[in-house]
Amino acid sequence: MPRKKGADMEKSIEQTFAELDELMEKLESPDTSLEESFACYEAGMKLVKACSDKIDKVEKQMIILQGGAEEDGDA
Numbered sequence: 001m002p003r004k005k006g007a008d009m010e011k012s013i014e015q016t017f018a019e020l021d022e023l024m025e026k027l028e029s030p031d032t033s034l035e036e037s038f039a040c041y042e043a044g045m046k047l048v049k050a051c052s053d054k055i056d057k058v059e060k061q062m063i064i065l066q067g068g069a070e071e072d073g074d075a
Contacts, residue, residue, distance in 0.1 A: 016051050020044055 011019075023044045026032055032040070 011050070013051055013054050016047050016054075020047050020051075023047070 023040045027037055027040050027044075
């Protein structure tokens, strides 16, 4: 399963959001069984975590870049 996590990290945030939209549509469908709903929920939570991790990484990079820009401005 480590490859799956690596594959999730390679997806763009936009791709991950698109997958979440598909899961939401499936969850909202009256034809979706309870078992399928649980599977969709689990997959969705993993995608949400992957998005959160990506956003955290970008935020950290921005903080580092802003810190470097402030140091350049002070010199």
